[in-house]
Amino acid sequence: MSLHLETRAIHAAAPDLSGSRPVSVPIYQTSTFAFTDPVACSEALADPGAGFAYSRYRNPTTSALEDAVADLEGGVGAIATSSGMGAINAVLLALLRPGDHVIAQRCLYGGTFSVFVGLAARYGIDVSYISGRDAAELTAALRPRSRLLYLETVANPTVAVSDQPALLAAARSAGLTCVVDNTFATPLLCRPIEHGADIVLHSATKYLGGHDDVTLGVIVSAQDEMHHALWKNSVDLGVAADPFAAWLTIRGLKTLSLRMARHCENAAHLAERLAAHPAVAEVHWPGLPSHPDHAVARRLLSGFGGMVAFDVAGGREAGLAFVSALRLAALAPSLGGTETLVLHPASTSHRQMDAAGLKEAGIGEGSIRVSVGLEHPDDLWADFAQALPAG
Numbered sequence: 001m002s003l004h005l006e007t008r009a010i011h012a013a014a015p016d017l018s019g020s021r022p023v024s025v026p027i028y029q030t031s032t033f034a035f036t037d038p039v040a041c042s043e044a045l046a047d048p049g050a051g052f053a054y055s056r057y058r059n060p061t062t063s064a065l066e067d068a069v070a071d072l073e074g075g076v077g078a079i080a081t082s083s084g085m086g087a088i089n090a091v092l093l094a095l096l097r098p099g100d101h102v103i104a105q106r107c108l109y110g111g112t113f114s115v116f117v118g119l120a121a122r123y124g125i126d127v128s129y130i131s132g133r134d135a136a137e138l139t140a141a142l143r144p145r146s147r148l149l150y151l152e153t154v155a156n157p158t159v160a161v162s163d164q165p166a167l168l169a170a171a172r173s174a175g176l177t178c179v180v181d182n183t184f185a186t187p188l189l190c191r192p193i194e195h196g197a198d199i200v201l202h203s204a205t206k207y208l209g210g211h212d213d214v215t216l217g218v219i220v221s222a223q224d225e226m227h228h229a230l231w232k233n234s235v236d237l238g239v240a241a242d243p244f245a246a247w248l249t250i251r252g253l254k255t256l257s258l259r260m261a262r263h264c265e266n267a268a269h270l271a272e273r274l275a276a277h278p279a280v281a282e283v284h285w286p287g288l289p290s291h292p293d294h295a296v297a298r299r300l301l302s303g304f305g306g307m308v309a310f311d312v313a314g315g316r317e318a319g320l321a322f323v324s325a326l327r328l329a330a331l332a333p334s335l336g337g338t339e340t341l342v343l344h345p346a347s348t349s350h351r352q353m354d355a356a357g358l359k360e361a362g363i364g365e366g367s368i369r370v371s372v373g374l375e376h377p378d379d380l381w382a383d384f385a386q387a388l389p390a391g
């Protein structure tokens with residue numbers, strides 16, 4: 001068939017790669033897929049494992065990421081979403097009904113806390129907060145409509161480590177669905193499904209992506225039925241990740257193990273130096289024997305992580321003065337990337353909490369959260385030392 005220039009410009013054909021394959025997963029930057037067989041088209045829209053029809057349902061680049069994260073977490077399948085909050089909302093909206101009851105760890109990412117406040121106001125979904133240190137506390141909080149337990153492996157921002165095996169066992173025996181946000185630990189340090197989690201969540205914006213250049217979330221399920229239900233709900237909500245964001249995250253995963261090892265090493269250096277500084281009232285890092293969850297962290301984690309929190313003596317004013325004086329580390333609301341980032345949670349990530357809530361969650365007015373990056377530890381310490389008051 002002889003075609004006009006206008007038509008030929010539109011119908012550029014993808015090359016046939018017979019005999020070779022791309023080593024790096026290509027970016028399938030397409031919103032839709034063409035079929036010769038109409039039955040195959042309808043099957044691909046009905047089943048998460050049956051081909052590709054429309055990128056809100058499934059996309060090959062995104063699927064490559066989903067399979068990789070599901071494998072790392074030991075799940076049956078994963079769903080990549082447009083952000084970590086997209087993953088959290090997709091799970092909570094799929095599993096909870098009006099009048100249900102949730103048991104959650106008291107110290108959580110501020111955005112998650114805000115979602116729980118919204119669910120209570122709109123759907124009468126009550127949340128009971130527990131410390132995460134004691135399974136008996138969970139048992140005491142159970143109600144007839146208790147549906148879900150929500151934990152973070154390492155909690156934002158106090159780096160508390162909940163006794164995941166004990167809590168998940170107690171929750172499962174009470175019939176609760178167990179959801180764990182594993183963003184701070186990554187599957188390199190902890191695999192919650194091995195301890196009984198039904199669903200593992202990630203803000204891949206953080207360590208999985210690892211370079212502060214992508215916004216993406218992941219939902220990993222331990223069982224097929226759950227995965228299928230969450231996939232259907234995510235398709236309806238329209239929270240699909242963009243293929244380019246998925247591709248950046250796949251690239252990040254390739255160096256995850258190297259980065260996590262160095263994040264942990266650098267965090268150990270910084271935590272020890274901060275602990276010895278006279279202007280620092282307290283250092284929170286699960287690798288320090290003084291941390292209240294050190295024993296649990298030793299059992300649960302295969303590394304103590306790259307997140308450190310500390311309290312500058314002198315409260316809010318001293319904390320804000322410290323973050324303003326830094327030259328190498330940046331004041332920025334994210335974590336898990338190559339650059340060291342700091343945050344003053346009371347005025348930023350946890351601003352949704354009132355003074356009593358902050359106190360209960362263990363967040364001080366002068367608390368600083370540090371996402372320890374991959375710089376040389378001496379350069380990092382030189383920056384922190386010049387920004388801290390002499391003591």
Ligand SMILES: Cc1ncc(COP(=O)(O)O)c(C=O)c1O
Nearest residue numbers: 083084085109156183203205216
């Ligand atoms: C532990 C945790 N979970 C979830 C989120 C939300 O992720 P995102 O910003 O990708 O929506 C964050 C963001 O900081 C987080 O720290």
